[in-house]
Amino acid sequence: MSTPSTTSSSSSRQQIAFIGGGNMASALIGGLLKRGLPASQIQVVEPWTEQQTKLQEQFDVQVHDKAGESLGSATLVVWAVKPQTFKDAALATRFHTKTALHLSVAAGIRSDSIAHWLGTQRVVRSMPNTPALIGKGVTALFPRPAVSATDRKTVERVIRTTGDFIWLDDETHLDAVTALSGSGPAYVFYFIEAMVQAGVDMGLGHEQAHKLAVGTFAGAAELARLSTEPPEILRARVTSKGGTTYAALSSMEQDDIKKQFMRAIHAARRRAAEMGDEFGA
Numbered sequence: 001m002s003t004p005s006t007t008s009s010s011s012s013r014q015q016i017a018f019i020g021g022g023n024m025a026s027a028l029i030g031g032l033l034k035r036g037l038p039a040s041q042i043q044v045v046e047p048w049t050e051q052q053t054k055l056q057e058q059f060d061v062q063v064h065d066k067a068g069e070s071l072g073s074a075t076l077v078v079w080a081v082k083p084q085t086f087k088d089a090a091l092a093t094r095f096h097t098k099t100a101l102h103l104s105v106a107a108g109i110r111s112d113s114i115a116h117w118l119g120t121q122r123v124v125r126s127m128p129n130t131p132a133l134i135g136k137g138v139t140a141l142f143p144r145p146a147v148s149a150t151d152r153k154t155v156e157r158v159i160r161t162t163g164d165f166i167w168l169d170d171e172t173h174l175d176a177v178t179a180l181s182g183s184g185p186a187y188v189f190y191f192i193e194a195m196v197q198a199g200v201d202m203g204l205g206h207e208q209a210h211k212l213a214v215g216t217f218a219g220a221a222e223l224a225r226l227s228t229e230p231p232e233i234l235r236a237r238v239t240s241k242g243g244t245t246y247a248a249l250s251s252m253e254q255d256d257i258k259k260q261f262m263r264a265i266h267a268a269r270r271r272a273a274e275m276g277d278e279f280g281a
Helices: 023-034 047-060 068-073 083-094 111-118 132-133 148-160 173-182 184-201 206-226 231-238 242-256 257-280
Strands: 015-021 042-043 062-063 075-079 101-104 123-127 136-143 163-167
Touching: 015 023, 015 132, 023 042, 023 132, 023 148, 023 173, 042 068, 047 062, 047 075, 068 075, 068 083, 075 083, 075 148, 083 257, 101 111, 101 148, 111 123, 123 173, 123 184, 136 148, 136 173, 148 242, 173 184, 173 257, 184 257, 206 231, 242 257
Parallel strands: 015 042, 015 075, 042 062, 075 101, 101 123, 136 163
Antiparallel strands: 123 136
């Protein structure tokens, strides 16, 4: 897939406002600046003084402590706020941003609620994940019917700065995405933590065990990405009956780890749906 330059004529006119200036906003801002979007075309609404200073020092962008008339120039507004504060932030912003395209990276908040609070149907809801911080993220996107093909390309240019993306036709699938890839990095870290501890318990130094565990996850993930074969075949190729891998996997099967892990992911999906009910309109 080719990567459009942000220095195109459409991007040269683009003004982007971020509501919330935390980690995900910082990842997107950093990616946009690397792709050539001038800092003068980015503004951020961030109430916390410490984070305001960090954004200004790191990116040299305009930072405001609250929504104001300057947001009226924004062609795209990126919502990077916590779910529980989204409604109040939207109601404080809506009169300045009705002509803008809106992109939400907030977990759980449904596009119906966002459109209602903002008074516009040009809303794209997304679910990124934290590897976006190093340009290795994967983001799922859902557009409301009013979002045009041009709007979709605008969103793609922004999201592509943090990694890969997919478009969804059914918004309810975002709850599954949240459980699978949105929360997914934490599952990987959890298993790395267990592998490191097991290595230390078996006599390895912590640094040695950490390097081995992280390298194994990174290498196996890249192998799975590049392979045309499914994970179960790749797993079988490492597993000789009666061998060490067979012993480990047999222990996992005895403890029903796969089903328990799948059950945990379903629990995350249920919570994502609950958040939409809890914090929505």
